[in-house]
Amino acid sequence: MSKFIDRVVLHVRAGKGGHGCASVLREKFMPLGGPNGGNGGNGGDVILEVDPNVHTLLDFHFHPHAKAGNGKPGEGSNRDGKQGTDLLLKVPDGTMVLDGNGKVLMDLVGAGNRFIAARGGRGGLGNAALASKARKAPGFALLGEDGEECDLILELKSVADVGLVGFPSAGKSSLVSVLSAAKPKIADYPFTTLVPNLGVVLSGDTTFTVADVPGLIPGASEGRGLGLDFLRHIERCAVLAHVVDCATLEPGRDPVSDVDALEAELAAYKPALSADATLGDLADRPRVVILNKIDVPDAAELAEMVTPEFTARGWPVFEISAVSREGLRPLTFALADLVLQYREAHPKAAPARPVIRPIAVNQSGFSVIADPQEPGGFIVRGSQPERWVKQTQFDNDEAVGYLADRLARLGVEDELVKQGAEPGAPVTIGNVTFEWEPMIAAGIERVPTGRGTDIRLEQDERISAAERKHASRVRRGLVKDDEE
Known part of the structure; x- marks a missing residue:
């Protein structure tokens, strides 16, 4: 005998976006083939859809975790990665979707009504898409974004007259x-x-x-x-x-x-x-x-x-x-x-028309606040800079320089200067903290160097963190100046 389940907690996770590919065309008699790395595929969405043939939430009671497919990474020869597979979950008519705080997100009434429970992450751009006049052969690509992950409460309310x-x-x-x-x-x-x-x-x-x-x-x-x-x-x-x-x-x-x-x-x-x-x-x-x-x-x-x-x-x-x-x-x-x-x-309401909301990619809103836990530090908040940090390969100097250029064009550098940021100040964006170095001269015309490098990151005459720590210990009398 099947059980009747009318309330479940569902853990949903959308697919990750695939990483972009950093590749350069190498063929005989084509010494300057140029970049040809493809973009990564977008991650799959987790979608809830009303099915008249489903009458209980029993399946979600026994399988409370739902995960969509990940996007595939890009490849050379301008081959984009495959898109992640969407996960379609069938729910009964009259299902309410709530978040963890009890806020109603969607009322799924009517056959075919859909709700995107978690959106997949966007795939990273390959170096072919990142090429420009100043950076003709990028030696890096952007990383794919993680998909949304959340806990939802599904409550079934019978639709009866x-x-x-x-x-x-x-x-x-x-x-x-x-x-x-x-x-x-x-x-x-x-x-x-x-x-x-x-x-x-x-x-x-x-x-x-x-x-x-x-x-x-x-x-x-x-x-x-x-x-x-x-x-x-x-x-x-x-x-x-x-x-x-x-x-x-x-x-x-x-x-x-x-x-x-x-x-x-x-x-x-x-x-x-x-x-x-x-x-x-x-x-x-x-x-x-x-x-x-x-x-x-x-x-x-x-x-x-x-x-x-x-x-x-x-x-x-x-x-x-x-x-x-x-x-x-x-x-x-x-x-x-x-x-x-x-x-x-109480006539039936007309079926809701599908609303297509393009994903904004040029949101310029950001804020810079003082870090309450780090004296002299700052925290940069905003969907765009946080997304850029997640897309950056920090083991690639050229990718870090590209991030600095993007932040400078957005106005983050100018805002840090206005708020009195000093060289070496810890700046946190998302879950990454780094030392701010205005001497990188982000935003100026880039000098072409080897692939995967950025000469601006090498031109650092400021004393290192270890040297500053040693000088601080000397001032406090803990060590002598000539001691290591």
């Missing part, structure tokens, strides 16, 4: 079984349904769905029993039907008190999702009272006595028996009329 609510053993599962072709578990002993059951009902030309919500008890809105776990499944219902057991022998219970207790729980229940796209407050939904088990003589008399009480509240009342099927036909037509009225008052 009519929600049946009531105490355990009120006959909700029996009612679903006789109104539709659904076959929930039914027995002649007291028990409560453990999973929501959905049934499709055909009444004339109207087709609607009915959800049997597990039995509620007083305190369900505060987490008592199973009610809190499944109250979310009636948030999308257009009509709420109270199924009342008129043949119960429990002391202190009667149809009126049962309905009042359930109404108190519905009024106290607040969706955990503040921005949930539901149909409004549960207290505003149309109500129907179904007095069940009138095949029992005492129950029939009790149903006749309490009917005026509910009618005075303006609620339609139906006396039925799920066993003998008495009173089911009027109930079916009445539910169909209420569903039609609600559909007319």
Whole structure:
């Protein structure tokens, strides 16, 4: 027997972008072939898509980790790397996607609706794409970016037109079984349904769905029993039907008190999702009272006595028996009329059009702040400089010089000067900290040198870190000047 899972935590990781290739054409009789390194492929995305044939989040319960394919690195002869394979995950209709803080990211309602849970990293450029007038044969390429990685909470809310609510053993599962072709578990002993059951009902030309919500008890809105776990499944219902057991022998219970207790729980229940796209407050939904088990003589008399009480509240009342099927036909037509009225008052929204949002590559926003943990240090923040640092091969001097040129053109060098940065000051960008050296003269015309080198990095007359440390120890009298 398959389990019903309606809430899971999913760990998603998009694919990494492939590294660019640094290659130079080498062919006979072509001494100046030029750079021909291809670009790396983009990493694959992790995508959630609504599938009408999926009804539970069971697959994600047993496989909570989802990873898309990585992009392939570029190759010589201007061959770009292969794109990473997207990972398409099928989810049931009515799945809510939340982040770790409970913020709603997407409400997946409607077949084919999609949500990109994690975007793949962009592939790095090869040296053929980095060639310019000043740098005709780059000896480096850019590294691929990491894909997004995050934890998502998936919550399933059943998409049904009519929600049946009531105490355990009120006959909700029996009612679903006789109104539709659904076959929930039914027995002649007291028990409560453990999973929501959905049934499709055909009444004339109207087709609607009915959800049997597990039995509620007083305190369900505060987490008592199973009610809190499944109250979310009636948030999308257009009509709420109270199924009342008129043949119960429990002391202190009667149809009126049962309905009042359930109404108190519905009024106290607040969706955990503040921005949930539901149909409004549960207290505003149309109500129907179904007095069940009138095949029992005492129950029939009790149903006749309490009917005026509910009618005075303006609620339609139906006396039925799920066993003998008495009173089911009027109930079916009445539910169909209420569903039609609600559909007319709340027409379906037009399917959302796909929105293509180009990825910005020239965002110039950045900020420079003083490093609170490093005296005299600075932290550079901004999506563009942080992305450039991740793309840089720091074991390649030419790549480091290219990074310095990019930061200078962006204005980072000028901002550091304005804020009083001194040579050798530690500057942190992303997860990389380096000593700022304005003597590199970033941004000036580059002097061509050997591949993989940058002469500006070699022209450093400033004393080294070891020399500064030794001078500091001499000033404090820890060592003599002539000692090492």
